[in-house]
Each structure stands twice: as structure tokens, then as C-alpha cells.
């Protein structure tokens with residue numbers, strides 16, 4: 001019961017963020033399984049919220065950080081990659097401590113996905129507009145035909 005309430009609050013917070021966020025970067029530590037579990041939950045929450053305010057799924061990049069600490073790894077690369085694949089997210093394993101290249105790649109990856117999503121939204125809006133115009137024209141013609149029959 002309490003967990004359901006907490007999930008409801010968390011969903012509400014995600015929904016609010018979905019109204020302004022263009023995308024998400026979710027970071028876990030490859031040495032900390034609990035942080036990976038949190039990312040799994042957040043991915044589910046974001047995907048669950050999809051469709052409430054935004055018809056196109058917002059882009060998500062999953063980042064496994066602290067790759068320099070391989071000897072302390074508790075989350076395999078495959079697990080990270082599988083999660084990303086299952087939820088249609090980008091995936092990077094990086095070490096923010098070693099250099100900024102991985103961080104840069106993750107942000108560029110998100111920017112690319114945001115651009116793709118915007119193009120999709122525009123396309124969807126364009127198709128909706130065409131459908132609306134066609135429906136208006138043919139709907140009117142059908143009504144006109146009915147009027148002349150009456």
C-alpha cells in the first residue's frame with residue numbers, strides 16, 4: 001500500500017518532468033548494483049508515463065559510470081546493454097573520472113535522439129493535420145450529399 005503510494009508520487013514527479021524535459025540521462029555505477037536497480041525503475045517510470053502528455057517516447061540514455069573500476073564491477077556490460085535494448089534507450093559505459101570523452105559521447109548521443117524525436121513529433125503532427133483536412137473535406141461532402149437527399 002505504502003509502496004503503491006510512493007510509486008504514485010514518483011510517477012507524478014516523472015509526469016511533471018516529462019512536460020519540460022527533452023530527454024533523460026540515467027547514470028548508475030558499474031560497481032553498485034543498487035544504483036543499476038534505481039535506473040531500471042526510472043526507465044520503467046518514464047516509459048509508463050509515455051503517452052500521458054507526450055505521444056512520442058522521450059529519449060533516454062543509460063550510462064554505466066566508473067568503468068575504470070572494472071575489478072569492482074557488479075553490473076556486467078551485457079546487463080546494461082540489454083536494459084537499454086529492451087526499453088529502446090541509448091547506452092554508454094564510461095569513466096567520468098578518467099576523461100570527459102565518454103561524457104561528451106553520452107550527451108551527443110542524447111542530442112541526436114532528441115533531434116530524431118522532434119522530427120518524429122513534427123511528422124506525427126503533419127500527418128494529423130493532413131488527416132484532419134481530409135476528414136474535414138470528405139466529412140463535409142458526405143454531409144452535403146445527405147442534405148441534398150433530405
Ligand SMILES: Nc1nc2c(ncn2[C@@H]2O[C@H](COP(=O)(O)OP(=O)(O)OP(=O)(O)O)[C@@H](O)[C@H]2O)c(=O)[nH]1
Pocket residue numbers: 065066067068069094095096097098
Ligand atoms: N573511480 C571513479 N570514481 C568516480 C567516477 N565518477 C564519479 N566518481 C566518484 O564517485 C563519487 C560520487 O560522485 P558524485 O559526482 O558525487 O556522484 P553522485 O551521483 O552525486 O553520487 P553519490 O553522491 O554517491 O550519490 C565521487 O567521489 C566521485 O569522485 C568514475 O568514473 N570513476
